[in-house]
Amino acid sequence: MLKTVDIEGLSLSRGERNLFRGLSLRLSAGEAVALTGANGAGKTSLLRAVAGFIRPDAGTITFGGADGEALDAEAARQGGVHLLGHLEGLKPTRTARQEFDFQTAWLGGSDAAREAATARLSLTPLLDLETRKLSAGQKRRLSLARLVAAPRALWLLDEPLAPLDERWRAVAAELMAAHLASGGMILAAVHDPLPVPARNLDLGGLA
Numbered sequence: 426m427l428k429t430v431d432i433e434g435l436s437l438s439r440g441e442r443n444l445f446r447g448l449s450l451r452l453s454a455g456e457a458v459a460l461t462g463a464n465g466a467g468k469t470s471l472l473r474a475v476a477g478f479i480r481p482d483a484g485t486i487t488f489g490g491a492d493g494e495a496l497d498a499e500a501a502r503q504g505g506v507h508l509l510g511h512l513e514g515l516k517p518t519r520t521a522r523q524e525f526d527f528q529t530a531w532l533g534g535s536d537a538a539r540e541a542a543t544a545r546l547s548l549t550p551l552l553d554l555e556t557r558k559l560s561a562g563q564k565r566r567l568s569l570a571r572l573v574a575a576p577r578a579l580w581l582l583d584e585p586l587a588p589l590d591e592r593w594r595a596v597a598a599e600l601m602a603a604h605l606a607s608g609g610m611i612l613a614a615v616h617d618p619l620p621v622p623a624r625n626l627d628l629g630g631l632a
């Protein structure tokens with residue numbers, strides 16, 4: 426079970442440009458960190474590096490288990506990490522139900538957890554719509570449902586509240602609080618404060 430994430434001396438570039446150097450961060454069970462910084466500072470890139478989609482120029486990202494042992498990074502990412510990006514990764518002509526069922530089956534969610542997620546995010550009226558017909562906030566609810574349907578220790582969230590209205594921001598806040606209370610971790614790129622207690626890591630302005 427994933428309990429810690431250690432980022433040590435991380436340097437990341439995109440194209441020719443270095444985004445940051447020597448970044449270190451330790452995240453433990455029950456903790457949230459809000460990543461802030463100017464547009465283009467590298468918040469999304471850092472989330473994608475932790476998820477394993479971008480290779481750093483230097484530094485390490487280590488995942489730890491309950492006894493403090495280092496976990497195999499690929500296995501930790503496969504079984505312990507959710508990345509919720511602001512592009513929702515939905516195929517436009519498939520229905521919300523097809524996407525939700527496909528994604529949660531792939532992620533290994535149980536039927537009970539899937540039903541709980543559908544109820545919590547009030548997805549029933551949306552499930553038969555093609556995803557291209559969903560609003561930005563409705564798409565985000567579909568993505569948040571994944572987090573409930575397939576529990577994983579580390580949530581990497583890219584501007585999770587941005588498209589949500591007040592009602593669904595409150596629900597997202599409750600989901601985050603419950604996740605932290607059960608020993609989960611959150612690393613979130615935000616321009617507004619996270620709705621749960623969080624440390625701040627500021628990536629600053631453009632390099």
Ligand SMILES: Nc1ncnc2c1ncn2[C@@H]1O[C@H](COP(=O)(O)OP(=O)(O)OP(=O)(O)O)[C@@H](O)[C@H]1O
Nearest residue numbers: 439440444462463464465466467468469470471614
């Ligand atoms: N696939 C890519 N190839 C080359 N450069 C990229 C790529 N993706 C992002 N970048 C660049 O990397 C830099 C950091 O982008 P990133 O999306 O990580 O910033 P951000 O801090 O999340 O910004 P925002 O607040 O606007 O969401 C930007 O200058 C961006 O143009």
